[in-house]
Amino acid sequence: MFTPFREDKSIDFDGIDALVDYYLQENAAGLFPVCTSGEFLHLYDDEPLQIARRVVERTNGKASVVATGNFGKTLDQQIETIKRMADTGIQVTIIATSLLPDLENMERDILTIVEKTNIPLGIYEAPIPVHTTLPPEFYSQLAKTHRFYFCKETSKSHQINQQKIDAVKGYDFKIFQANLNAHFDGGTNFSSGFCGCIANTATKLMDHYIKGLTDPPKKEYIEIKNIILKMEEILQNNLYPASAKYYLNRIGLPIKPICRADYAQGFSNVHIQNIEHYLCSTIKDSFEL
Numbered sequence: 001m002f003t004p005f006r007e008d009k010s011i012d013f014d015g016i017d018a019l020v021d022y023y024l025q026e027n028a029a030g031l032f033p034v035c036t037s038g039e040f041l042h043l044y045d046d047e048p049l050q051i052a053r054r055v056v057e058r059t060n061g062k063a064s065v066v067a068t069g070n071f072g073k074t075l076d077q078q079i080e081t082i083k084r085m086a087d088t089g090i091q092v093t094i095i096a097t098s099l100l101p102d103l104e105n106m107e108r109d110i111l112t113i114v115e116k117t118n119i120p121l122g123i124y125e126a127p128i129p130v131h132t133t134l135p136p137e138f139y140s141q142l143a144k145t146h147r148f149y150f151c152k153e154t155s156k157s158h159q160i161n162q163q164k165i166d167a168v169k170g171y172d173f174k175i176f177q178a179n180l181n182a183h184f185d186g187g188t189n190f191s192s193g194f195c196g197c198i199a200n201t202a203t204k205l206m207d208h209y210i211k212g213l214t215d216p217p218k219k220e221y222i223e224i225k226n227i228i229l230k231m232e233e234i235l236q237n238n239l240y241p242a243s244a245k246y247y248l249n250r251i252g253l254p255i256k257p258i259c260r261a262d263y264a265q266g267f268s269n270v271h272i273q274n275i276e277h278y279l280c281s282t283i284k285d286s287f288e289l
Contacts, residue, residue, distance in 0.1 A: 001031050001200055002241055002248075003038040003051060004255040011047060013054055015255040020058040022253055026203035029193065030064035031055055032094075032152070034085075036128055037200055037241050040068055040096070042260035048081075049088055056089040066122055066150055069093040075101050075109055079116050086119040092150045093119055097134065098126035107138055114145050122150030125178075136163035143171040152195045154178045158185040165192075180232055184225060198232040201244045234278045242267040247279055 001023070004015025016033075023031055033055045034040050034048045043051070052067040059065055069085030070078035078101065086093045100109050114121065123142070125133045133155050142148045149172055153161050156179040165175045174192035177183040183194050199206045209224045235243045242264040246257035257267050 001033040001035065001038055001055070002245055002255070003033070003043065004245070005258040005260060007256070007258065009258060009260055011051065012255065013050075015253075016051065016054050017058050018253050018255060019248075020055055022248070023200075023203055024059070024062050027207040028063055028199070028203050030066065030195075031059060032066050032195060034067040034069075035094075035096075035124065035152075036126060037197055037244075039241070039259060039261045039264075041128065049084055052085060052090050053088040064092075065090045066092040066094050068096045068099070068124060068126075070095050070099050070113070073101060075112060079113055082113060082117060082121075083119070086117075091120065092122040094122040094124045094150065094152075096124045096126040097132040098128060098130050100132075103130065103132060106132065106134065110142070114142075114147055119147075120149050121147050122152075123148065124152045125154040127154055136160065136167045139164045139173070139175075140167040143168040143173045146171070148173045151175045152178050156182050158182045180229065184229075196232075197236070197240065197244070198228055201235060201247055202228060202231055231279060234274060238271040238274050239264050239267045243271060243275055246272060247275055250275070250279075 001019060004012035004019065006012045020031065033051050034043065038051070040048065048067065048071060052065070056065050067085055067088070067090050069082040071081045072078045082093050082095070095110060095113060097106055100106050102109055123134065131154070139151070151164065151173065153164055153175050155161060161175065161177050161182060168175065176193045176195035178196045180196050180198055183196065194206060194210065205224065205228060209221060209228065212221060235247065242257040242259050245255055246267070249255055249257065259265065
């Protein structure tokens with residue numbers, strides 16, 4: 001889920017309300033604010049907590065809400081922010097692997113977090129600032145704690161994703177695929193769900209594809225798959241997440257393509273023209289999003 005910003009780059013809480021309403025209308029089963037698409041590396045002080053609390057209030061029990069909680073330079077600081085994030089009312093507090101203070105000892109630090117908290121937890125194999133993943137056998141160890149309920153899996157491999165699903169079989173630990181190509185490689189053998197970038201823009205289209213897919217897929221679903229892949233390519237190549245915010249504004253949401261992240265600065269008419277040509281004129285006219 002994105003973080004909408006005003007012109008002065010303060011958080012646009014009315015924009016958050018509009019996004020939540022949109023996602024609920026588009027059949028999203030769950031919401032994940034305070035993540036990479038939400039520019040979580042550029043949220044400061046209590047902003048992550050404020051965002052999570054607002055999403056919980058606006059969702060009002062209509063969908064599950066998870067959010068990253070491990071902020072701080074030391075593990076002790078991260079444990080405290082995890083506890084504070086849990087107090088916002090979210091269902092699961094996420095540990096982003098790339099934010100852990102010692103990337104050489106991620107497994108040890110995660111087990112320490114388990115020991116020093118008593119709340120439902122999840123894992124986000126975050127791609128920034130350094131892409132970090134965990135091995136399938138460690139997921140089996142986490143599942144046995146009965147404390148983990150969610151994972152956003154980012155290996156980009158359907159095979160590895162499946163190994164992690166097998167590792168937690170029989171537990172309430174759900175593995176969500178984050179990579180679109182890997183998700184499609186799985187065919188009808190889906191993980192617990194999809195939690196990738198395109199789902200926060202073309203939510204209903206992804207929902208329609210997943211719920212209607214057969215083996216072999218019908219022609220309609222092959223066409224939808226190709227549109228989704230092209231849509232993600234255009235958004236990623238035009239200063240995401242500014243590009244996606246622009247697209248959502250274009251279809252009626254009151255948010256602007258304003259970002260704090262350095263990698264999304266410089267959004268211009270060139271990017272707008274690319275999006276208009278490939279998305280707004282073609283996809284929106286072909287499918288009711």
